[in-house]
Amino acid sequence: MSTNANSWNESLMNDWADAQRKYWDTWRDFAGNAGFSPFGAGSNGQGFAGNPFNGSNPFAAAFGQNPFTQNPFNMNPFAAASTFGQNPFAQNPFAQNPFAQFGGGTNPFTGALDQWWASMKPEVQGDIGTVAQRFYDMGKNFMSMAEGVFGVTAQEQPDAAMQMWMSSMQAMLQQWITQIQNNMDIVTPDLPGISGTTLSTWAQFADSVAPWLNMSQSYLKDIAEGHLPGGIEMPGVGAAQEQFCRALSVPGLGYNREQQERMQALARHLLAYHEALRAYKLAFAKTALASLDSVQKRMQALHNEGKAIESLRALYDMWVDASEEAYGDFAMSDEYQVVYGDLVNTLMQVRQDMNALADQQYRLLNLPTRPEIDTMQRRQQENRRENRQLRREIAELRAQVEKLAKAKPAPTAKPKGKSNAPAQDSLPIAQPEDDLTEIKGIGPKMAEKLYEEGIKNFSQLAKMNKKFAEQLDEALKAQGRILREDWIGQAKKLLG
């Protein structure tokens, strides 16, 4: 395939830039049609005027600077996550482009494109906006991969360039693993198998529940300085950490003892969280290596069969399949179960400490605390449950009483000779009760409600006028059913 060098020329490069521009225009038009004005004169302070790439060929410029030597560790999904304040999950974790390293360089377009999209995105509301985001992320990945591959084919020996890219990715992962092992990893590499997985999802979630986790390393240092005369460096692994933990276990003294102990507990739990996160990242880095390995094996298998990958789409799909497979094996491993559980548990412990600290402040300000509200809500739910139970029992008892009443022999006519019977015998009995559920539309619940409103028999229903029926309907929250289902007419019929 050494012909590539010949077929790759200035005009192709321009065509490529043109294709990129069209892609850009797609999103600009989308924003324009949606009624957004991301480029509004000075409105966002970006000074954008339409396509910022018009009139220049950034691709050529980027090539001039040799984009293949860019630092691959340029994106930190953990840092990015902090901007997801209100809804940590609204973002697609694949926004971190797993293919950015195709060909080794960062895409000269994505930076500016991202900036533009970020300025416009908050205005795109609702379903369309969130779906557009997902397409935008996907398109960025795909275009970036295309650009990377395009770059590879531009090399003298494209096969070797691809091979080199693979090896360099492997080396980066190995480097990351070493960094994690030495507690030196500052950023998470933006590589397939790492970005866009549960790892970055996790970062977003963790951030949402404890927004300052990003800063927790310096926070820990501060606490440590407060406890140890002369201060202490941020503990790493081994002896330093042990010393730190011991320091955190020193009993608190003085009248703000409780506060001290809380802070100590928080610091200990933060350390535990960082430890769990490290273990999780390490397991993930190894999985990314496995997925890379799987990609290479698949390529080898294709080669052995004499087959070739003939489209970008096929390459993308193969990559997805290989990654999913490696991820699937990892996700079902015992190791994953442990690191995942530890991560959730340690984070929740930190969050709980934070809640306790916050509640302490609320108490001082004489504001209601979460535990107080919880107690109220729990009791209220218990009351509601009990109330339902009691109502049910009352309904059952009432039904039994009715049954018994019906079972009693009807009062027989008094023998004529006893006309001087005591007056109380002829006292009018309480209003008669009918089984209101005989009316279509009245169930046991509604009958109970009617009873509570004093409506106990058909004759009362039959005598209602429209206005009264409407008032009753409202009282029962029957939503117009009394008139719609003609309870009055039905009652009249039942009375004969």
Place this chain on the structure above:
Amino acid sequence: MIPFQMRPDEILSETRGFNEKLAKGVGNLMDVGEIPSGVTPKEPVYKEDKLVLYRYKSEKPATNKTPLLIVYALVNRPYMTDLQENRSTIRGLLDAGQDVYLIDWGYPDAADRYLTMDDYINGYLDRCVDIICAHHGLDKINVLGICQGGAFSLCYASTHPEKVRNLITMVTPVDFKTPDNMLSHWVQNVDIDLLVDTQGNIPGEMLNWTFLNLKPYQLMAQKYLGVVDLMDNPKALKNFMRMEKWIFDSPDQAGETFRQFTKDFFQQNKLMKGEVQIGDYTVNLRNVTMPVLNVFAEQDHLVPPDASKALKKCVGTKDYTELSFPGGHIGIYVSGKAQKTIPPAIGDWLDKR
């Protein structure tokens, strides 16, 4: 050796094609318009707290005089069963002569945190059943439970068998510890008490992302690339958007209900052991004595088929039928093939009983 053989001009032309499709598609995206949450006409017949019991309207009167109550899961929204006119399980059931009711659980908020499984099953669900029974003058009705709603229905049917005439479970987990159950595998080492005590309700987004992370590369990236090919068709795009809206429409889950469901079902597999305690009732699946139709999907990545099929050896009924569908957890409601086969089969099974 890397078997990648594309010339720069080929890459360029593929990229161009992609761009054109995407441009057209994104334009169409603007014209999609309102996405309805369900398409079949329905009327609310009962409301309580955030719950609404709906009855679906049919053009022809139901031939089956025993109404059918659909009990959906608490995660996601029930309009999955009624996504579009020609892809609606509910429409299919109406056409099969059933009188269809459905419980919409609504969106619980922080004040609903203490709703327990007892409140959901012996409270809300039981009252809905009572209301339908009273309205139709019946002692028992047919119940169709979906996914987590299927597990709820099993609990209900085993503790109130006198009110369930026939039970249908769809993609319902029974054995939560089959070796291929990824969700269950993940949750075994999680301290659920700590999680619920700290979080209160479990955010819907968290649950949703957990589900998407079962197959993250396919569900969060590859899927959208695939859609680019059909974005030039406004109708297909709108249908895609219906599904998209549904997938990300995730209610929070009441903390106490999540606590019991995850601990008792996922971690301790108590449904299989007959040890689930719901309020005053102990759930023993041997008490499920009414006819049971168990419907599952062969390629279900959320509820593996074996998790559903375990029901066979647990229930007390002699009239147990399985219906397997070659598709996934969602495909069983929305695929064209499912639409043609599943609702008529359910209707037929019910009519015979």
